[in-house]
Amino acid sequence: MRYRWSALFCCVAGLLSVFAPPAKAADPKRPPNIVMIISDDQHWGDYGFMGHSTVKTPNLDRLASRSLTFKRGYVPSSLCCPSLATMITGLYPHQHLVTSNDPPMPAKMKKNDPAYQETFQAGREVMNKHLEAVQTLPVMLKNEGYLSLQTGKWWQGNFTRGGFTHGMTKGSRHGDEGLDIGRKTMEPIYNFIAEAKKADKPFMVWYAPMMPHDPHTPPEEILAKYKDKTPSLHQAKYWAMVEWFDQTCGQLVDHIDKQGLGENTIIVYLSDNGWIQNLDNPRYAPKSKQSQYDGGTRTPIMVRWSGRIQPKMSDDLAMSIDIMPTLLAALGKKPTAQMQGLNLLDDAAVKARKTITGECFTHNSQDLNKPEASLRWRWVIDGHLKLILPAKQNEQGGPELYDLAADPHETKNLADSDPRTVERLTKTLDAWWPGKV
Known part of the structure; x- marks a missing residue:
């Protein structure tokens, strides 16, 4: 019952806010x-x-x-x-x-x-x-x-x-x-x-x-x-x-x-x-x-x-x-x-800016003072292309490359069919942070 009253209150408050007087203009110096x-x-x-x-x-x-x-x-x-x-x-x-x-x-x-x-x-x-x-x-x-x-x-x-x-x-x-x-x-x-x-x-x-x-x-x-x-x-x-x-x-x-x-x-x-x-x-x-x-x-x-x-x-x-x-x-x-x-x-x-980078780590740290020891993957998005590289110290497998515009849920790995893009974006990641132990 308390949630019903809470929802009713929020609804009424929302309606009242529509008719409330506008807030005072912000002080540009504050x-x-x-x-x-x-x-x-x-x-x-x-x-x-x-x-x-x-x-x-x-x-x-x-x-x-x-x-x-x-x-x-x-x-x-x-x-x-x-x-x-x-x-x-x-x-x-x-x-x-x-x-x-x-x-x-x-x-x-x-x-x-x-x-x-x-x-x-x-x-x-x-x-x-x-x-x-x-x-x-x-x-x-x-x-x-x-x-x-x-x-x-x-x-x-x-x-x-x-x-x-x-x-x-x-x-x-x-x-x-x-x-x-x-x-x-x-x-x-x-x-x-x-x-x-x-x-x-x-x-x-x-x-x-x-x-x-x-x-x-x-x-x-x-x-x-x-x-x-x-x-x-x-x-x-x-x-x-x-x-x-x-x-x-x-x-x-x-x-x-x-x-x-x-x-x-x-x-x-x-x-x-x-x-x-x-x-x-x-x-x-x-x-x-x-x-x-x-x-x-x-x-x-x-x-x-x-x-x-x-x-x-x-x-x-x-x-x-x-x-x-x-x-x-x-x-x-x-x-x-x-x-x-x-x-x-x-x-x-x-x-x-057309490129962003990221990194994923183990749930429990492997070494609290050496981030590369806990690294699992590095990733980079360039436009709509996304490259994922596994860190050998914690993950197996090869690179993954996706076209996020055509494949937003990352179901089709294009790495084997587009090695040049994999090489180019790998260089981007290495220049950002190599992540090697």
């Missing part, structure tokens, strides 16, 4: 607030605006229509922890050294052995220190007088270690109390925004709920919409999770706008990695999460800044490494020398 919305395990096509015929995402569709939206966005790595670390540093995993979800663990050591936890925590501490050794967005914003809030997924210890001034995660593996956001409450974000407004401070919000990530436990009234749309209950639950997550995004964006903050708040949206639902069990299917394919690495990327950014649907390539340079440019700041991304608001630079 730094913009920043809100990062990060989906957790969602396929790039599982949105209404991306053409999905079943799943409903009205709030994200509306956000996309009001944003500079890159339909061909990518994360370099299809695994949660390194992907999130890239978003908050603007660096590739091989640069910030957080390549995997977990540290190396002795194969014969049992989880209930006290030595296991001691080894595990020691490894995580190394990973935490790697992130502390580079500039994060909250650290750079703190220097500009910002308050910042962490909610949802966060792997690198207590929220303060990422430079956040406020937060929910105390320091367990990937979120602890932070994982309540979205699934149980949105109040910590609303309270933080109220505190920032009262202090007259610019703010940043990191909204990275464990949604639609499993466990797929959507409200029953949302699940009921999808049960007759597929013979797989697992698929229905995942689709319902996507819609539930969409509802929370709508609540957050609506709250910002109703507080009169819409015109001075940059909202960034993307997913940490992809997901293809296994129809026979709750887990993910091949060619999605943890894989080298678009099902794991592709995501729409949106940037909304009302009155400052012209809404547009773009087919240009974008990456999560571009977020930091984009936000820094909005503050009149330059990216660090290590950052290889672009300012997504620089249309000429974005259109001039």
